[in-house]
Amino acid sequence: xxxxxxxxxxxxxxxxxxxxxxxxxxxxxxxxxxxxxxxxxxxxxxxxxxxxxxxxxxxxxxxxxxxxxxxxxxxxxxxxxxxxxxxxxxxxxxxxxxxxxxxxxxxxxxxxxxxxxxxxxxxxxxxxxxxxxxxxxxxxxxxxxxxxxxxxxxxxxxxxxxxxxxxxxxxxxxxxxxxxxx
Amino acid sequence: xxxxxxxxxxxxxxxxxxxxxxxxxxxxxxxxxxxxxxxxxxxxxxxxxxxxxxxxxxxxxxxxxxxxxxxxxxxxxxxxxxxxxxxxxxxxxxxxxxxxxxxxxxxxxxxxxxxxxxxxxxxxxxxxxxxxxxxxxxxxxxxxxxxxxxxxxxxxxxxxxxxxxxxxxxxxxxxxxxxxxx
DNA sequence: TGAAGCATGTAACGTGTTACATGATTGG
DNA sequence: CCAATCATGTAACACGTTACATGCTTCA
Numbered sequence: 001x002x003x004x005x006x007x008x009x010x011x012x013x014x015x016x017x018x019x020x021x022x023x024x025x026x027x028x029x030x031x032x033x034x035x036x037x038x039x040x041x042x043x044x045x046x047x048x049x050x051x052x053x054x055x056x057x058x059x060x061x062x063x064x065x066x067x068x069x070x071x072x073x074x075x076x077x078x079x080x081x082x083x084x085x086x087x088x089x090x091x092x093x094x095x096x097x098x099x100x101x102x103x104x105x106x107x108x109x110x111x112x113x114x115x116x117x118x119x120x121x122x123x124x125x126x127x128x129x130x131x132x133x134x135x136x137x138x139x140x141x142x143x144x145x146x147x148x149x150x151x152x153x154x155x156x157x158x159x160x161x162x163x164x165x166x167x168x169x170x171x172x173x174x175x176x177x178x179x180x181x182x
Numbered sequence: 183x184x185x186x187x188x189x190x191x192x193x194x195x196x197x198x199x200x201x202x203x204x205x206x207x208x209x210x211x212x213x214x215x216x217x218x219x220x221x222x223x224x225x226x227x228x229x230x231x232x233x234x235x236x237x238x239x240x241x242x243x244x245x246x247x248x249x250x251x252x253x254x255x256x257x258x259x260x261x262x263x264x265x266x267x268x269x270x271x272x273x274x275x276x277x278x279x280x281x282x283x284x285x286x287x288x289x290x291x292x293x294x295x296x297x298x299x300x301x302x303x304x305x306x307x308x309x310x311x312x313x314x315x316x317x318x319x320x321x322x323x324x325x326x327x328x329x330x331x332x333x334x335x336x337x338x339x340x341x342x343x344x345x346x347x348x349x350x351x352x353x354x355x356x357x358x359x360x361x362x363x364x
Numbered sequence: 365t366g367a368a369g370c371a372t373g374t375a376a377c378g379t380g381t382t383a384c385a386t387g388a389t390t391g392g
Numbered sequence: 393c394c395a396a397t398c399a400t401g402t403a404a405c406a407c408g409t410t411a412c413a414t415g416c417t418t419c420a
Contacts, residue, residue, distance in 0.1 A: 027371050039319050039341045040281050099222050099284035111333035137221050151293035159221045165347045209399050
């Protein structure tokens with residue numbers, strides 16, 4: 001048996017996050033996505049419905065079937081266990097992914113459900129982690145440069161500049177957040 | 183029967199790209215990755231070996247088994263069909279992914295195998311496509327803002343700023359490339 | 365009446381990770 | 393001699409997409 005830090009099932013956590021606001025159907029959640037998270041996570045129905053089934057099986061979500069206007073509706077709601085799981089996910093460090101922005105954004109998107117100071121700490125740690133990644137890549141740079149051409153060198157610079165951009169962005173974001181509470 | 187534009191099997195294309203440089207083993211390719219593409223694509227052996235098997239099955243790659251220092255070695259080489267497939271992939275538009283940087287970088291990384299002017303055109307088109315994405319998100323912005331809090335608003339701004347950063351970055355990169363050939 | 369939207373879901377397929385499994389050589 | 397590196401691979405599992413499949417209501 002092995003612990004899976006987070007399983008990468010970002011979709012499931014997004015669904016839990018939506019249910020924190022109130023009960024709704026799978027269809028509703030898809031609507032929510034396209035109007036709020038679509039620029040970083042936009043799951044299809046073929047992913048949403050199985051995810052919901054799993055969430056029920058895992059005991060994080062409750063299901064009530066109703067008939068409204070002749071249409072079958074499955075109203076989902078989050079229970080205590082689900083809330084705990086969601087908060088556990090939120091409280092865990094934001095993972096730096098070299099290539100995937102969505103897992104970080106997904107978490108921050110729901111940070112209103114975390115105590116403000118905890119959120120701040122996680123973002124601060126995230127920044128430090130990105131800085132670490134940037135440092136590693138910088139150290140790898142000379143090795144890569146030796147056999148790089150115009151184009152592959154470009155991708156390396158993009159990587160470094162992207163880390164810089166992220167660090168700067170999150171620092172400024174953090175500053176903004178902190179000012180708001182004073 | 184449906185056409186799959188590119189199948190998203192970026193790993194397979196990376197492997198083909200390495201084989202453009204010369205023949206090597208799966209193990210070699212892993213080494214290559216960690217020393218050149220690891221900051222955007224770094225497949226595990228559990229992905230590399232099956233990918234190579236598939237590439238052979240698809241008829242893009244040839245395999246020669248040798249024994250060197252008592253160790254079994256499988257030397258892979260790319261054939262004409264493989265080169266065609268690789269070039270087809272390179273020549274296809276760079277897809278804008280909202281969340282995944284790696285697919286774009288993977289392609290640009292190998293642009294030396296494309297005629298210079300073709301590469302330039304693809305990057306120009308890519309920039310236009312990002313601009314389109316940014317425009318779409320900007321248009322969605324007011325809708326999202328209506329129900330956004332401090333944090334979810336942050337992720338929206340990150341999205342927009344990331345598009346801006348990318349556009350600016352690629353424009354400057356393009357300028358640099360063009361200067362080099364004059 | 366017919367299209368769009370509401371509402372659900374499955375099946376095939378692709379592709380990735382981690383853990384497991386094996387075994388040789390090389391260098392300290 | 394033992395660890396690291398070279399070298400291969402499989403199996404279980406997770407997760408996602410697309411296409412397919414169904415059927416009701418609402419509105420032009």
